[in-house]
Amino acid sequence: MSPAVLMNLLRCGRVSVSRHGALSARSSPETSTPSGGSTRFDPDNSGRPLTWDSFGIWDDRIEEPILLPSSIKYGRPIPQVSLSRVGSTSVVGLRKQNEDRLRIARFHDSLLYFAVFDGHGGSYVADYCQTYMEKFIRNALEEDDDLEKVLKKAFLDVDKALHTHLCLFNDASFLTAGTTATVAMLRDSHELVVGSVGDSRAVLCRKGRAKKLTKDHTPDRKDERQRSGGFVTWNSVGQANVNGRLAMTRSIGDFHLKSIGVIAEPETQRLNIHHTSDSFLALTTDGINFLLSDQEICDIISQCHDPTEAADVIAQQALQYGSEDNATIVIVPLGAWGKHKSSTAIYSMSRNFASSGRWA
Numbered sequence: 001m002s003p004a005v006l007m008n009l010l011r012c013g014r015v016s017v018s019r020h021g022a023l024s025a026r027s028s029p030e031t032s033t034p035s036g037g038s039t040r041f042d043p044d045n046s047g048r049p050l051t052w053d054s055f056g057i058w059d060d061r062i063e064e065p066i067l068l069p070s071s072i073k074y075g076r077p078i079p080q081v082s083l084s085r086v087g088s089t090s091v092v093g094l095r096k097q098n099e100d101r102l103r104i105a106r107f108h109d110s111l112l113y114f115a116v117f118d119g120h121g122g123s124y125v126a127d128y129c130q131t132y133m134e135k136f137i138r139n140a141l142e143e144d145d146d147l148e149k150v151l152k153k154a155f156l157d158v159d160k161a162l163h164t165h166l167c168l169f170n171d172a173s174f175l176t177a178g179t180t181a182t183v184a185m186l187r188d189s190h191e192l193v194v195g196s197v198g199d200s201r202a203v204l205c206r207k208g209r210a211k212k213l214t215k216d217h218t219p220d221r222k223d224e225r226q227r228s229g230g231f232v233t234w235n236s237v238g239q240a241n242v243n244g245r246l247a248m249t250r251s252i253g254d255f256h257l258k259s260i261g262v263i264a265e266p267e268t269q270r271l272n273i274h275h276t277s278d279s280f281l282a283l284t285t286d287g288i289n290f291l292l293s294d295q296e297i298c299d300i301i302s303q304c305h306d307p308t309e310a311a312d313v314i315a316q317q318a319l320q321y322g323s324e325d326n327a328t329i330v331i332v333p334l335g336a337w338g339k340h341k342s343s344t345a346i347y348s349m350s351r352n353f354a355s356s357g358r359w360a
Contacts, residue, residue, distance in 0.1 A: 064335075070110070070188040079275055079335045081112060081189045087307025090328040091315045093287055099123040100285050100328035101130040101179075107138065112186040114330050116200050118285040120246075121177035125253040128162050129179055136161070137185075147185050148268040151195035155181065159252050159264035166255070178246070178253030181266070182214060182283050186332070192273050192281070195266035197250035199286050203294045204271075205279040208302065208340035210294035213269050217250035224249040228261030275335025280307065282332075287325035288318045302341050307331040 064079040071078045083106055092098040099119035106112055115133060119126030136154040144150055166174040180198025187193075194202045196214040204211040219225050228249045246257055252264045282297055289297070292314070300317060304310035315327045 067189055070190055073188065074190050074272075077275075078189050081186060081332065081334065083112065085307060085333050086114070087309070087311040087331040087333075088329065089311040089315050090326065091287075091319065093319055093326050094324040095326055097123065098326045099126055099179075100287070100326040101126040102283075102328055102330055103130050103134070104330065105134055107134075107141075110188050112332075113137070113183070114186070114281070114283055114332055115181065115183040116283045116285055116328050116330055117182075117252075118180040118198065118200050118287075118326070118328070119177065120179065121253075122174075124174070125162065125177045126179040128165065129158060129181055129252055132161065133158055133181070133183065137183075147187065147191070147193035148195070148270055151183060151185065151193060151266055151268055155183075155195060155197065155252065155264050155266045162253060163255055166253075175253075175255040178251040180248065180285070181252050183266075184281060184283060184332070186273070186281075189275075190273055191270070193268060193270045195268045197252060197264060197266050198248045199289075201284050201289050201294070203282045203284070203297060205282070205298040205302065205340070206274070207277045207336075208279070208298065210298040212294050213271070215267060217248050217267075219247075219249055221249070273334060277336055277340075278334045279336045279338070279340055280331055280333050283330040284314075285326065285328040287323045287327035288314060288329055290325065291318045291321040291323045301331060302338075305338075307333050307337075 064082060064085075067078050067080050083104055086104055088102055088104065090098060090100050090102055099122065101117040101119065101123070103113070103115045103117075113134060115130070117126040117129045133154060136157045137150060139157070140150040140153040144153070163175075180196075180200040182194070182196040182198075182200040182202050184192060184194045184202055192204075192213075194213045196202065197217055199216040199218060200214075201216070202213040204213055215221070217224055219228070246254060246262060249261065250263050250265070250267075254262050279298075280301060282301065284297065292300070297314060300314055301307075301310040304313055311329050311331050314329050314331075318327045
Protein backbone atom coordinates (compact mmCIF):
# COMPACT_ATOMS: atom_id res chain seq x y z
CA MET A 1 0.00 0.00 0.00
CA SER A 2 1.42 3.36 -1.01
CA PRO A 3 2.18 6.07 1.59
CA ALA A 4 -0.47 8.28 0.03
CA VAL A 5 -3.17 5.64 0.51
CA LEU A 6 -2.05 4.98 4.07
CA MET A 7 -2.21 8.69 4.90
CA ASN A 8 -5.68 8.87 3.39
CA LEU A 9 -6.89 6.03 5.61
CA LEU A 10 -5.39 7.74 8.65
CA ARG A 11 -7.34 10.87 7.81
CA CYS A 12 -10.54 8.84 7.34
CA GLY A 13 -10.06 7.20 10.73
CA ARG A 14 -9.75 10.56 12.47
CA VAL A 15 -12.55 12.43 10.76
CA SER A 16 -16.23 12.04 11.64
CA VAL A 17 -18.06 11.91 8.36
CA SER A 18 -20.97 14.25 8.86
CA ARG A 19 -22.66 16.06 6.02
CA HIS A 20 -20.73 19.26 6.84
CA GLY A 21 -17.44 17.42 7.32
CA ALA A 22 -17.89 15.44 4.13
CA LEU A 23 -18.44 18.53 2.04
CA SER A 24 -15.40 20.17 3.62
CA ALA A 25 -13.28 17.11 2.93
CA ARG A 26 -14.33 16.98 -0.70
CA SER A 27 -13.32 20.59 -1.24
CA SER A 28 -10.00 20.21 0.56
CA PRO A 29 -6.82 20.09 -1.58
CA GLU A 30 -5.60 17.20 0.58
CA THR A 31 -8.38 14.93 -0.67
CA SER A 32 -8.53 15.97 -4.32
CA THR A 33 -7.03 13.89 -7.09
CA PRO A 34 -3.96 15.47 -8.69
CA SER A 35 -4.10 16.03 -12.40
CA GLY A 36 -0.96 13.99 -12.84
CA GLY A 37 -2.67 10.79 -11.66
CA SER A 38 -4.73 9.32 -8.85
CA THR A 39 -3.11 8.67 -5.51
CA ARG A 40 -6.27 7.10 -4.10
CA PHE A 41 -7.84 3.69 -4.50
CA ASP A 42 -11.36 2.85 -5.64
CA PRO A 43 -13.35 0.95 -2.98
CA ASP A 44 -15.85 -0.58 -5.42
CA ASN A 45 -13.43 -1.48 -8.27
CA SER A 46 -15.19 1.05 -10.45
CA GLY A 47 -12.03 2.78 -11.60
CA ARG A 48 -13.27 6.02 -10.04
CA PRO A 49 -11.19 7.56 -7.23
CA LEU A 50 -12.54 7.51 -3.70
CA THR A 51 -14.66 10.47 -2.61
CA TRP A 52 -16.66 11.12 0.51
CA ASP A 53 -19.73 10.07 -1.49
CA SER A 54 -18.35 6.53 -1.20
CA PHE A 55 -19.00 6.68 2.53
CA GLY A 56 -22.41 8.24 2.06
CA ILE A 57 -23.87 11.71 1.98
CA TRP A 58 -27.60 11.19 2.40
CA ASP A 59 -30.23 11.94 5.00
CA ASP A 60 -30.40 8.64 6.91
CA ARG A 61 -26.73 7.75 6.76
CA ILE A 62 -25.43 6.13 9.96
CA GLU A 63 -22.12 7.70 10.90
CA GLU A 64 -19.43 5.27 12.04
CA PRO A 65 -15.64 5.61 12.23
CA ILE A 66 -13.45 3.94 9.64
CA LEU A 67 -11.65 0.83 10.91
CA LEU A 68 -8.03 1.48 10.05
CA PRO A 69 -6.62 -2.07 10.50
CA SER A 70 -9.40 -3.64 8.39
CA SER A 71 -9.14 -0.92 5.75
CA ILE A 72 -5.40 -1.47 5.41
CA LYS A 73 -5.84 -5.25 5.38
CA TYR A 74 -8.45 -5.30 2.61
CA GLY A 75 -7.34 -2.21 0.69
CA ARG A 76 -10.61 -0.31 0.95
CA PRO A 77 -12.27 1.94 3.55
CA ILE A 78 -14.32 -0.21 5.93
CA PRO A 79 -16.62 1.42 8.50
CA GLN A 80 -17.20 -0.02 11.93
CA VAL A 81 -20.40 -2.02 12.50
CA SER A 82 -21.65 -1.14 15.98
CA LEU A 83 -23.91 -3.42 17.99
CA SER A 84 -25.64 -0.35 19.41
CA ARG A 85 -27.01 0.38 15.93
CA VAL A 86 -28.47 -3.10 15.39
CA GLY A 87 -32.26 -3.29 15.44
CA SER A 88 -34.23 -6.31 16.62
CA THR A 89 -37.65 -7.37 17.82
CA SER A 90 -39.55 -10.55 18.64
CA VAL A 91 -43.35 -10.62 18.96
CA VAL A 92 -45.58 -13.47 20.05
CA GLY A 93 -48.28 -12.89 17.41
CA LEU A 94 -51.37 -15.04 17.95
CA ARG A 95 -49.48 -17.88 19.66
CA LYS A 96 -49.81 -18.60 23.37
CA GLN A 97 -46.07 -18.24 23.90
CA ASN A 98 -43.05 -16.96 22.03
CA GLU A 99 -40.74 -19.82 21.06
CA ASP A 100 -38.45 -17.58 18.98
CA ARG A 101 -35.12 -16.44 20.37
CA LEU A 102 -32.46 -14.04 19.12
CA ARG A 103 -28.92 -13.20 20.16
CA ILE A 104 -26.49 -10.38 19.31
CA ALA A 105 -22.94 -10.42 20.67
CA ARG A 106 -19.36 -9.30 20.15
CA PHE A 107 -16.78 -12.08 20.44
CA HIS A 108 -13.91 -9.61 20.25
CA ASP A 109 -13.16 -6.31 18.54
CA SER A 110 -13.13 -7.81 15.05
CA LEU A 111 -15.80 -10.57 15.28
CA LEU A 112 -19.55 -10.05 15.68
CA TYR A 113 -22.28 -12.66 16.15
CA PHE A 114 -25.97 -12.51 15.20
CA ALA A 115 -28.50 -15.34 15.48
CA VAL A 116 -32.19 -16.19 15.39
CA PHE A 117 -33.75 -19.45 16.59
CA ASP A 118 -37.34 -20.55 15.92
CA GLY A 119 -38.29 -23.27 18.39
CA HIS A 120 -41.04 -25.85 17.98
CA GLY A 121 -42.49 -28.34 20.44
CA GLY A 122 -41.57 -25.94 23.23
CA SER A 123 -39.03 -23.19 23.69
CA TYR A 124 -36.32 -25.04 25.62
CA VAL A 125 -34.26 -26.09 22.56
CA ALA A 126 -34.26 -22.51 21.28
CA ASP A 127 -33.39 -21.37 24.81
CA TYR A 128 -30.47 -23.80 24.92
CA CYS A 129 -29.12 -22.58 21.58
CA GLN A 130 -29.52 -18.95 22.58
CA THR A 131 -27.48 -19.64 25.71
CA TYR A 132 -24.83 -22.09 24.49
CA MET A 133 -24.28 -21.62 20.74
CA GLU A 134 -21.69 -18.92 21.43
CA LYS A 135 -19.77 -21.25 23.75
CA PHE A 136 -19.43 -23.90 21.05
CA ILE A 137 -18.44 -21.31 18.45
CA ARG A 138 -15.71 -20.02 20.78
CA ASN A 139 -14.50 -23.58 21.32
CA ALA A 140 -14.38 -24.21 17.57
CA LEU A 141 -12.49 -20.94 17.00
CA GLU A 142 -9.69 -22.25 19.18
CA GLU A 143 -9.14 -25.05 16.65
CA ASP A 144 -9.85 -23.34 13.33
CA ASP A 145 -9.96 -19.84 11.84
CA ASP A 146 -12.23 -20.81 8.93
CA LEU A 147 -15.65 -19.48 9.95
CA GLU A 148 -17.55 -21.91 7.73
CA LYS A 149 -15.85 -24.87 9.41
CA VAL A 150 -16.33 -23.21 12.79
CA LEU A 151 -20.10 -22.88 12.31
CA LYS A 152 -20.50 -26.43 11.04
CA LYS A 153 -18.64 -27.81 14.03
CA ALA A 154 -20.51 -25.60 16.50
CA PHE A 155 -23.93 -26.61 15.16
CA LEU A 156 -23.11 -30.32 15.42
CA ASP A 157 -21.52 -29.93 18.85
CA VAL A 158 -24.44 -27.97 20.31
CA ASP A 159 -26.83 -30.61 18.94
CA LYS A 160 -24.82 -33.40 20.58
CA ALA A 161 -24.59 -31.54 23.89
CA LEU A 162 -28.31 -30.78 23.79
CA HIS A 163 -29.12 -34.49 23.44
CA THR A 164 -27.00 -35.31 26.48
CA HIS A 165 -28.68 -32.50 28.40
CA LEU A 166 -32.25 -33.54 27.53
CA CYS A 167 -31.63 -37.19 28.35
CA LEU A 168 -31.00 -36.17 31.97
CA PHE A 169 -34.68 -35.30 32.35
CA ASN A 170 -35.81 -38.83 31.45
CA ASP A 171 -38.76 -37.40 29.52
CA ALA A 172 -39.17 -38.63 25.94
CA SER A 173 -41.29 -35.62 25.00
CA PHE A 174 -38.24 -33.36 25.36
CA LEU A 175 -36.54 -35.29 22.56
CA THR A 176 -39.28 -34.32 20.10
CA ALA A 177 -38.63 -30.58 20.44
CA GLY A 178 -36.31 -28.67 18.13
CA THR A 179 -35.38 -25.35 16.63
CA THR A 180 -34.20 -23.68 13.46
CA ALA A 181 -30.93 -21.77 13.66
CA THR A 182 -29.60 -19.02 11.44
CA VAL A 183 -26.25 -17.62 12.58
CA ALA A 184 -24.20 -14.85 10.97
CA MET A 185 -20.57 -14.07 11.82
CA LEU A 186 -19.05 -10.76 10.67
CA ARG A 187 -15.26 -10.48 10.86
CA ASP A 188 -13.39 -7.18 10.40
CA SER A 189 -16.72 -5.63 9.26
CA HIS A 190 -15.84 -7.24 5.93
CA GLU A 191 -16.06 -11.05 5.89
CA LEU A 192 -19.59 -12.40 6.39
CA VAL A 193 -20.29 -16.09 6.97
CA VAL A 194 -23.80 -17.45 7.48
CA GLY A 195 -24.81 -20.91 8.64
CA SER A 196 -28.39 -22.16 8.79
CA VAL A 197 -30.65 -25.13 9.49
CA GLY A 198 -34.41 -25.02 9.07
CA ASP A 199 -36.43 -22.24 7.47
CA SER A 200 -35.20 -19.10 9.23
CA ARG A 201 -33.46 -16.82 6.74
CA ALA A 202 -30.62 -14.40 6.19
CA VAL A 203 -30.98 -11.72 3.50
CA LEU A 204 -28.49 -9.06 2.41
CA CYS A 205 -29.77 -5.86 0.82
CA ARG A 206 -27.30 -4.93 -1.94
CA LYS A 207 -28.01 -1.87 -4.07
CA GLY A 208 -31.64 -2.06 -2.98
CA ARG A 209 -32.09 -5.68 -4.10
CA ALA A 210 -32.54 -8.71 -1.86
CA LYS A 211 -29.69 -11.24 -1.94
CA LYS A 212 -30.77 -14.43 -0.19
CA LEU A 213 -27.95 -16.01 1.80
CA THR A 214 -29.77 -19.13 3.04
CA LYS A 215 -31.94 -21.86 1.57
CA ASP A 216 -34.95 -23.20 3.45
CA HIS A 217 -34.45 -26.81 4.50
CA THR A 218 -37.88 -28.18 3.66
CA PRO A 219 -39.10 -31.45 2.10
CA ASP A 220 -40.13 -29.38 -0.94
CA ARG A 221 -36.46 -29.33 -1.96
CA LYS A 222 -35.73 -32.38 -4.08
CA ASP A 223 -32.12 -32.63 -2.89
CA GLU A 224 -33.17 -32.52 0.76
CA ARG A 225 -35.99 -35.01 0.20
CA GLN A 226 -33.60 -37.45 -1.44
CA ARG A 227 -30.95 -36.96 1.24
CA SER A 228 -33.25 -37.44 4.24
CA GLY A 229 -34.85 -40.68 3.08
CA GLY A 230 -38.03 -40.28 5.11
CA PHE A 231 -41.49 -40.26 3.55
CA VAL A 232 -43.11 -36.89 2.84
CA THR A 233 -46.74 -35.93 3.29
CA TRP A 234 -48.54 -32.70 2.41
CA ASN A 235 -51.12 -31.07 4.66
CA SER A 236 -54.30 -29.26 3.62
CA VAL A 237 -52.48 -26.01 2.80
CA GLY A 238 -49.81 -27.74 0.71
CA GLN A 239 -47.03 -27.74 3.32
CA ALA A 240 -44.68 -30.72 3.08
CA ASN A 241 -43.73 -32.60 6.25
CA VAL A 242 -41.11 -35.25 6.97
CA ASN A 243 -42.92 -38.39 8.15
CA GLY A 244 -46.00 -36.21 8.57
CA ARG A 245 -44.41 -34.52 11.59
CA LEU A 246 -41.81 -31.87 10.77
CA ALA A 247 -41.87 -29.14 8.11
CA MET A 248 -38.08 -29.08 7.78
CA THR A 249 -35.30 -31.52 6.95
CA ARG A 250 -32.58 -29.92 9.11
CA SER A 251 -32.84 -28.64 12.65
CA ILE A 252 -31.19 -28.70 16.05
CA GLY A 253 -32.97 -31.20 18.28
CA ASP A 254 -35.85 -33.33 16.90
CA PHE A 255 -33.93 -36.41 17.99
CA HIS A 256 -36.86 -38.74 17.25
CA LEU A 257 -36.32 -37.97 13.54
CA LYS A 258 -32.53 -38.29 13.34
CA SER A 259 -32.82 -41.86 12.06
CA ILE A 260 -34.64 -40.68 8.93
CA GLY A 261 -32.15 -37.99 8.03
CA VAL A 262 -33.15 -34.83 9.92
CA ILE A 263 -29.68 -33.45 10.62
CA ALA A 264 -28.12 -30.50 12.42
CA GLU A 265 -25.34 -29.86 9.88
CA PRO A 266 -25.81 -26.35 8.47
CA GLU A 267 -25.41 -25.14 4.93
CA THR A 268 -23.02 -22.19 4.95
CA GLN A 269 -22.18 -19.26 2.71
CA ARG A 270 -19.29 -16.82 2.76
CA LEU A 271 -19.13 -13.43 1.06
CA ASN A 272 -17.44 -10.05 1.39
CA ILE A 273 -19.42 -7.00 2.43
CA HIS A 274 -19.26 -4.01 0.07
CA HIS A 275 -20.18 -1.07 2.29
CA THR A 276 -20.67 1.28 -0.65
CA SER A 277 -23.57 -0.85 -1.91
CA ASP A 278 -24.68 -3.11 0.99
CA SER A 279 -27.34 -1.49 3.17
CA PHE A 280 -28.08 -4.13 5.79
CA LEU A 281 -28.23 -7.78 6.76
CA ALA A 282 -31.57 -9.14 8.02
CA LEU A 283 -32.17 -12.40 9.88
CA THR A 284 -35.83 -13.48 10.10
CA THR A 285 -37.97 -16.35 11.36
CA ASP A 286 -40.81 -17.79 9.31
CA GLY A 287 -43.44 -15.70 11.08
CA ILE A 288 -42.09 -12.94 8.87
CA ASN A 289 -40.74 -14.62 5.77
CA PHE A 290 -43.84 -16.80 5.32
CA LEU A 291 -45.85 -13.62 4.68
CA LEU A 292 -43.26 -11.22 3.23
CA SER A 293 -40.96 -11.92 0.31
CA ASP A 294 -37.26 -11.20 0.63
CA GLN A 295 -37.61 -8.17 -1.63
CA GLU A 296 -40.59 -6.84 0.33
CA ILE A 297 -38.53 -7.09 3.51
CA CYS A 298 -35.71 -5.13 1.87
CA ASP A 299 -38.05 -2.51 0.46
CA ILE A 300 -39.89 -1.92 3.74
CA ILE A 301 -36.69 -1.70 5.78
CA SER A 302 -35.23 0.73 3.24
CA GLN A 303 -38.07 3.18 3.94
CA CYS A 304 -37.27 3.34 7.66
CA HIS A 305 -35.10 5.87 9.44
CA ASP A 306 -33.15 3.45 11.63
CA PRO A 307 -32.86 -0.33 12.22
CA THR A 308 -34.86 -0.29 15.47
CA GLU A 309 -37.81 1.36 13.77
CA ALA A 310 -37.42 -0.99 10.81
CA ALA A 311 -37.54 -4.12 13.00
CA ASP A 312 -40.80 -2.98 14.63
CA VAL A 313 -42.34 -2.05 11.28
CA ILE A 314 -41.49 -5.41 9.71
CA ALA A 315 -42.93 -7.40 12.63
CA GLN A 316 -46.13 -5.38 12.67
CA GLN A 317 -46.45 -5.60 8.89
CA ALA A 318 -46.23 -9.41 9.04
CA LEU A 319 -48.96 -9.48 11.69
CA GLN A 320 -51.13 -7.16 9.61
CA TYR A 321 -50.71 -9.42 6.60
CA GLY A 322 -52.05 -12.33 8.62
CA SER A 323 -49.11 -14.00 10.35
CA GLU A 324 -50.26 -16.15 13.28
CA ASP A 325 -46.74 -17.24 14.23
CA ASN A 326 -44.06 -15.66 16.38
CA ALA A 327 -42.22 -13.02 14.34
CA THR A 328 -38.55 -12.24 14.97
CA ILE A 329 -36.05 -10.13 13.07
CA VAL A 330 -32.49 -8.83 13.52
CA ILE A 331 -31.32 -5.97 11.28
CA VAL A 332 -27.60 -5.16 11.01
CA PRO A 333 -26.97 -1.80 9.30
CA LEU A 334 -24.01 -1.62 6.92
CA GLY A 335 -22.20 1.20 5.15
CA ALA A 336 -24.93 1.97 2.60
CA TRP A 337 -27.77 2.16 5.14
CA GLY A 338 -30.38 4.62 3.86
CA LYS A 339 -28.65 5.04 0.50
CA HIS A 340 -30.90 2.87 -1.69
CA LYS A 341 -34.52 3.80 -1.13
CA SER A 342 -37.09 1.99 -3.25
CA SER A 343 -40.80 2.73 -3.44
CA THR A 344 -43.17 0.09 -2.09
CA ALA A 345 -46.29 2.14 -2.72
CA ILE A 346 -47.74 0.00 -5.52
CA TYR A 347 -47.89 -3.44 -3.94
CA SER A 348 -47.85 -2.36 -0.30
CA MET A 349 -51.03 -0.36 -0.82
CA SER A 350 -52.83 -3.33 -2.35
CA ARG A 351 -51.57 -5.64 0.40
CA ASN A 352 -52.73 -3.19 3.06
CA PHE A 353 -56.19 -2.97 1.52
CA ALA A 354 -56.42 -6.76 1.35
CA SER A 355 -55.31 -7.26 4.93
CA SER A 356 -57.61 -4.50 6.18
CA GLY A 357 -60.55 -6.16 4.42
CA ARG A 358 -59.61 -9.55 5.86
CA TRP A 359 -59.92 -8.30 9.44
CA ALA A 360 -62.85 -5.89 8.92
